[in-house]
Amino acid sequence: MDQIGLKTFNGGEQIIIKPLLTDLYNSFTYEFWVKPYAEHKIDEESLTGGSGLIGKNYIVAPGHGQLDNQAGIGISIGRNGVSIYEHTAFHLPATLVHPVLIDGWTHIGVVYDEKTPYLFINGNFIKKGLTSTMNILYASGIFGGFAYGYFKGEICNLRVWSYARTETEIKAGMNGKIVENEYGLYINEYFEIMDNTSDVLFMFGHYRQDLEYLLFPVANSLVKKGLSVSMLIENKYSPNLSMLSSEVNIIYLDQFKDKFNISQRANEYYQVLLKNTELHPFYKTYSVAIDRSYSTILLNIIRPKCIYGIHFVTAPGCINAIKSLYIQPKVVLIQHGVLMYNSIAHDYNGADLVFLWGDWDKRLLNQMDNAPPNIVIGNPKIEQIRKDVFGKNKILSKKKETGNTKLKILYIFAYSPKMDQVRKENERMFIEGISQIRNIEVIFKLHPGSPPDYLQEYLLKGIIRPEQILKFDNIIDLIEQANIVVGDYSTAIYEAAALNKPVIKICHSIIEEKLLKFHYVKTPQELIIVIKKLQDDPQYFNEYMEKQDEYLNDLFYKIDGSSDRIADYIHNQLIKNI
The missing domain is CATH 3.40.50.2000 (Glycogen Phosphorylase B;)
Incomplete structure (x- = not known):
């Protein structure tokens, strides 16, 4: 075992990444090597109660659920065993308890698979816990404990994954150094979020086939500059796909939803939305739950430095997922249509920057409420259309x-x-x-x-x-x-x-x-x-x-060269570590 990222806790320290890792819910994995110095109180397993309030050595402090039917998980480890808890209002029961002697360095794996905890010790499956009755169970991101109990001991090689790891995967990786950018790795051994795996992720937000012309040419320009580019495709039968460079990583939305069982996740999240009395009805729809669910997993896997897209007016769940990320990517949106002359509202909520077609649009946008930062850069759609038409000798x-x-x-x-x-x-x-x-x-x-x-x-x-x-x-x-x-x-x-x-x-x-x-x-x-x-x-x-x-x-500002100008701007911003 390489003691990478070794950290000693003396019963009062915390490393806070985020109380709740809201982009990891219901299915995720914690792995680490641990050497506890003290014992903790052994409780009975239950789905109700507050047994986790006293006598605990929380190496992972249980975050408090945002609603009554949401909870954050916690892990307490002592020389006498491992216990797993879930926490929300008036609720802190132990859903898995395993008494065992831990008197030296021991590898612990805690896997949540659809709200059910599983314990692995030294790579071997030990025990299945109680399935939570919460609608959503979040991973927690405070290490070292909190008011209900601090950890005393040493920990190293901490890893948090965005999916439920298997026994085979845990055994294969427990003694080795993880390769950067490994699939699903969310937190690495240094208590830091892993580096981004993709430079730019293209998300339509609002899909129409003709809007592909605003994204595809820019993606091609970016890969020519050596950037890693992923593209979420909603229409796998679009004839425009032949336009995309083979170096673009294409992710088909329907296949992605099937692979990660998005419908089930969305159903659970939709029930949470319905019970939120403070939420506007526009945001309490199943489509919002779908967008939030697939975007959360996609962003965890891709971890882009920059998101480039159309707008998220009809997909607010996507913006919600982006905002929940610990490391925020830069969100750059491209003007997609005519700015409404009589509107005080715009379509670019959530944007860090908007690329506009011309000075005329800039004047209109800047007159609107809460106008985001914007620059005039051109229109890649019209540029590509002209190339296509003129290229046919027409x-x-x-x-x-x-x-x-x-x-x-x-x-x-x-x-x-x-x-x-x-x-x-x-x-x-x-x-x-x-x-x-x-x-x-x-x-x-x-x-x-x-x-x-x-x-x-x-x-x-x-x-x-x-x-x-x-x-x-x-x-x-x-x-x-x-x-x-x-x-x-x-x-x-x-x-x-x-x-x-x-x-x-x-x-x-x-x-x-x-x-x-x-x-x-x-x-x-x-x-x-x-x-x-x-x-x-x-x-x-x-x-x-x-x-x-x-x-x-x-x-329009210089129609010709629009795609390259956009790619140059994004590339230069990434070089500056946006």
Whole structure:
């Protein structure tokens, strides 16, 4: 036995990492070599009571559960045996007691597997304890004891693992030095959290297939710089996966959930949420429990220095898991959509830094409440889209297309419940306008998250045909096929402009003109005039496209090179030990 991280406790010292290791619950493992100097009181095993209040030598002080149905575990070791306790309000019983003589250096393994304690001595399984009735049982992170009993003796080679270790694993590792970054190792022999195993973890927070363009190119740039990158993938069938470098560590969410029995963990945590009377109803959902459960285990395994993603508005459980970490990774979020002109709230809660597309967005974000630190850096999504389109030798001309074929107009929907009334007014205005224009072909591209009743009233009245409505088709293909692209506040409007398509914004009259970008119309009559002039007047078309380029330059900071700039920034911050 190498006495690594040897520490002597004289009955009053503590090493405090965290009272409760809230990212380790129900299943985890403690291992250490110990030589106690004193005996402790032997209790009866029970699931109730407070036998752990007196006469204890707590080498692991039992943290106090945050709620009545949560508890922290404690381990007391004396020359006469080992006892394991759980602690919450008016509750400190011994759930496993094993009297045994310990008169020299002895290896102890305490394994919790789904709230049941198991004791191993010198690598051998000794005893199974009582299964806790608590909903959640946390590992505790105070070593040396507390007011109900301090440890006297020596300890070394302390390790805490984020999962239930097997007898084979305990025997194999008890006499050797653990290799850094070993799977599941949470605390090492020096009473410190292990070094991070991955430089950057990519988490969507909010997933849509088109948002992969905001993450994948940056991941590729980071691995080229020699950084270790892990990517949580929610859609293993996405065609964009072929874009990712083979050096990116891909973690498929559905497989991860199955491997770590996330549904059972989430069910337990969901019951805790339901009983929390102080929690807002938005956070008392099963989806929050799912996000919190898988994120907790994932972060324990990957231990990233930096998390890069979209936002966590629809996944607050992920932010909760991140905040529970002892070593906090830097959370960097990328702007994913249009900042709402009339909102005082933003989508970037939990972010240490936000990457923005342009100065226009920076001005809007900084006017909002509690705006996080932010820098203007570019738009990797539009950069990648342009590369894909231009790489197919389909460089889109800014010249007006001529001929007698029908004019193809693409109307792109956004989706936000906060803007639903405005959206309805905008679509009404658009449909009223185009109904007065002949020889046109109109396609309505719905947002993937839009409700099924969009445009139903127009279908029932026969104003729109079902084949005109598309929802999951590739938006870039539709933009390429269109002559004119129309929309209200969808980010695809900007992508169309970047691909040299004339763009018209439909805007409700309540929107202030100073907050508008690109050519906009506010009445059906204005829409008719602009479409006809784009169709019939080459000089107007050219001037229109020149003005559109000016809008693009104001909105976006140097589209080309966006992914590399983001990767450079993250890389430089990691070098500085963020």
